[in-house]
Amino acid sequence: MTDPARLVVLISGSGSNLQAILDSCQSGQLHAQVVGVVSNKADAYGLQRAAQAGIPARVLPFRKGQHRQEYDCALAQIVSGWNPDWVILAGWMRLLSQAFLSQFPGQVINLHPALPDTYPGTHAIERAWADWQAGKIDAGGVMVHMVPDEGVDNGPLLNQQRIPFQENDTLADFEARVHAAEHTLLVETICRLIENA
Ligand code: GRF
Numbered sequence: 001m002t003d004p005a006r007l008v009v010l011i012s013g014s015g016s017n018l019q020a021i022l023d024s025c026q027s028g029q030l031h032a033q034v035v036g037v038v039s040n041k042a043d044a045y046g047l048q049r050a051a052q053a054g055i056p057a058r059v060l061p062f063r064k065g066q067h068r069q070e071y072d073c074a075l076a077q078i079v080s081g082w083n084p085d086w087v088i089l090a091g092w093m094r095l096l097s098q099a100f101l102s103q104f105p106g107q108v109i110n111l112h113p114a115l116p117d118t119y120p121g122t123h124a125i126e127r128a129w130a131d132w133q134a135g136k137i138d139a140g141g142v143m144v145h146m147v148p149d150e151g152v153d154n155g156p157l158l159n160q161q162r163i164p165f166q167e168n169d170t171l172a173d174f175e176a177r178v179h180a181a182e183h184t185l186l187v188e189t190i191c192r193l194i195e196n197a
Contacts, residue, residue, distance in 0.1 A: 005032040005194045008084040010075075010092040011039045015046020017090035017111055020183035021190065022053045030191055036082035038075065040094055056082070062094065072099035079104070086193060089147065090186065093122070097150055108147040109193070111186050113178050115141035115160055120153040125175050132165045132174075139164040140174065142181045144189040159189040 004025075009018045018037065024030040037050040037057040050057040058078050062071050075096075079087060080103055089096075089110040101108060114124040118141075128140035143160040145153070161181050165174060 002031070005030075005085045005190075005197065006035045006083060007032050007086050007088055007190070008036045008038070008079050008082050009034055009088045009090050010079075011037060011044055011046035011090055012041050012093040013044050013046065013091050015044060015049045015091065016179060017182055017186050018046045019049050020187055021088065021090065022049065022055070024187040024191075030187060031194055032086075032190065035084065036079065038078055040092075046091070068095075068097050069099040072097045076100045076103040085197065086190065088186070088190065095150060095152065096147065101147060101149065106146070106148075109144055109158060109189070110147045110153065110155065111142070111144050111182055112153040113140075113142050113182060114153070115139075115162060116143055116145070116157050117154065124153075125178050126171065129165075129169070129171045129174050132169070137165075140178065142178060142185050144185055158193070159185055161185050 009021060011018050022034055025032050025034060034055050037055050039047050039059050040062055042059045042061060047057050060075055060078060087104050087108045112124065114128060119127045131137045139162050141160060141162045144158045145155040146158060147155045163177055163181055
């Protein structure tokens with residue numbers, strides 16, 4: 001049996017996707033271990049999830065006026081200290097430059113709550129729901145992709161799931177289905193990466 005894959009997870013908020021990863025490592029569904037968590041927000045609830053799981057965590061706030069490259073180098077130093085096999089952007093809300101990405105070639109993956117080439121950037125769920133309300137689309141979705149460069153939510157696709165809207169869907173109804181799908185898709189995708197490594 002090979003050693004468990006070493007995962008570093010970057011978060012910015014609730015950390016429900018981090019929790020899905022932690023739970024799947026615990027259950028054995030993922031032959032992996034989360035060896036470190038970094039948040040750019042000190043108040044991210046995901047930090048409590050890491051603490052409850054006994055996972056080392058660091059907070060690296062972006063200082064107003066700080067150069068992105070300086071920040072990304074500091075972030076890379078923290079992350080590389082944990083010697084990750086995979087770096088998982090799970091609810092991470094900052095664009096990463098090559099100052100970071102070049103340190104982890106082919107190892108960085110991102111989860112985004114939209115289908116490929118639809119709603120890059122923030123508020124993707126709300127934007128999709130508004131377009132459904134306007135009769136423009138009949139489904140949203142989630143995807144996991146590689147992050148080879150500074151493109152916004154448009155790296156090589158690893159996995160996706162279409163999420164059709166249902167009659168009388170409120171934004172909250174749809175958002176709940178999106179987050180549930182994220183948790184499943186992210187774990188499934190990491191599982192595949194580990195098996196194929
Ligand atoms: C998720 O939709 C994620 O894709 C987005 O932030 C939401 C919350 O993620 N970037 P989490 O609960 O912090 O994992």
